[in-house]
Amino acid sequence: MSNKFVVTWDSFQRETRKLAARQLPASQWKGIIAVTRGGLVPAAILARELGIRHVDTLCIASYDHNQQRSDLQVLKQVQGDGEGFLIIDDLVDTGNTARVIREMYPKAKFITVFAKPQGEPLVDDFEVRVTQDTWIEQPWDMGVVFSTPLCDQE
Numbered sequence: 001m002s003n004k005f006v007v008t009w010d011s012f013q014r015e016t017r018k019l020a021a022r023q024l025p026a027s028q029w030k031g032i033i034a035v036t037r038g039g040l041v042p043a044a045i046l047a048r049e050l051g052i053r054h055v056d057t058l059c060i061a062s063y064d065h066n067q068q069r070s071d072l073q074v075l076k077q078v079q080g081d082g083e084g085f086l087i088i089d090d091l092v093d094t095g096n097t098a099r100v101i102r103e104m105y106p107k108a109k110f111i112t113v114f115a116k117p118q119g120e121p122l123v124d125d126f127e128v129r130v131t132q133d134t135w136i137e138q139p140w141d142m143g144v145v146f147s148t149p150l151c152d153q154e
């Protein structure tokens with residue numbers, strides 16, 4: 001990936017709130033399904049903003065095979081076709097994860113906070129578009145570290 005897009009906790013909450021605003025009225029939803037693990041954080045924000053307490057998880061693990069991330073294993077699923085449910089993930093990249101989810105829950109509304117062009121057609125709504133060659137650095141994957149002053153780096 002040639003570009004990096006660093007996301008702070010603040011900006012993640014701000015963008016997710018904008019996505020949440022478009023999911024009103026909340027009464028149309030039976031509940032939220034979070035796609036683990038990346039979807040857990042936006043699911044919490046959505047649940048808070050929409051006043052939804054029915055929150056379930058769809059647990060998916062992906063494996064690296066020669067840098068291809070196409071092998072997905074569903075560890076835990078939710079019964080039904082997804083009707084009346086909002087399914088949330090943090091991002092869609094190649095669309096491999098989204099494709100599996102859409103097949104499993106054809107009647108759900110599937111949304112993400114970030115979307116890359118390849119995945120865009122597979123989501124019903126998203127907030128932030130980034131280019132395909134951008135790696136999104138999520139706040140839970142980072143930490144605040146000490147930065148050596150420039151004058152001490154000489």
Ligand SMILES: O=P(O)(O)OC[C@H]1O[C@H](OP(=O)(O)OP(=O)(O)O)[C@H](O)[C@@H]1O
Nearest residue numbers: 036037038062091092093094095096097
């Ligand atoms: O569109 P795709 O190419 O399928 O990529 C998108 C998926 O990749 C990331 O999850 P990841 O598999 O890294 O696992 P995690 O959410 O458990 O960290 C992200 O949270 C999406 O679920």
Ligand SMILES: Nc1nc2[nH]cnc2c(=O)[nH]1
Nearest residue numbers: 091093134135136137138
């Ligand atoms: N954190 C992170 N995980 C991903 N999984 C697939 N694409 C990405 C990305 O751009 N950032």
Ligand SMILES: [Mg+2]
Nearest residue numbers: 036037038039
């Ligand atoms: Mg994920």
